[in-house]
Amino acid sequence: MLTNYEGIYRNGQIKLTQKPKNIPEGTKVIVTFIDSSKINLQEQEIDPQEAQILRENLASFADDWNSEEMSIYDDYDGTKSHD
Template sequence: MLTTLEGVYRDGRIELKSLPSNVAQETKVIVTFIEDTTVELAARGIDRSQAESLRNSLTTFADDWDSPEMSIYDNYDAAKSQL
């Protein structure tokens, strides 16, 4: 059984947003740290209407960007520097 819970890492401890009701004490866990990749558009001078316009114009590329083959470009600069 897999159970996913959200939480934060603070002062060497994991603080869960909610406690699981169906998980026994002493159950082993695996913790994955996720980097916050939130972009503050307002700080970059982009308002709501501009953001909506950008999203609409880039939507057609979403399937290509999300395809597994495109992961080769995730670390493009590092891979290129090794050539």
Template sequence: MYHHLYHKSGWNFGLKTIEGVYRGGKIELAETPSDSSEGSAVIVTFFSSGSIDLHVRGINQAQAADLRARLAPFAEDWESPEMTVYDNYDACKANL
């Protein structure tokens, strides 16, 4: 996901969102950023395991309901037995 941020001073910059996992003091990215150079500045946000407080993240009940409705078509795939392999992806990958 890519975002552009603009500041009142006139400068702007882009943000690219890449998922990852924190292990052993390092961040393991799910993909390699294709448009970033070595040494690029990053912002890391940690999510707690379990539920996410949407209100703290600026998402109200109406927005959450809209998001839930838009994601509903994918729920059947997400909840299928075949997708449980992704619940513990690293362990399953190690057994290949």
């Protein structure tokens, strides 16, 4: 069974935008992070000042995330299955 719920990742936790119905405690989840350039920050209750702080805090990771070597993770499962 797959059931989708939207949420926001903040301070190491995911806050769902609606409460799941009929989902038992302890149910396993899969989390997919969406490209933040496509997220309306106002809808996520993130104001421009908070967004700027987040950008500044994450900027130090950009060089690593965007490096050629990290492209191996674009198809991690496919690459791993060839090992």
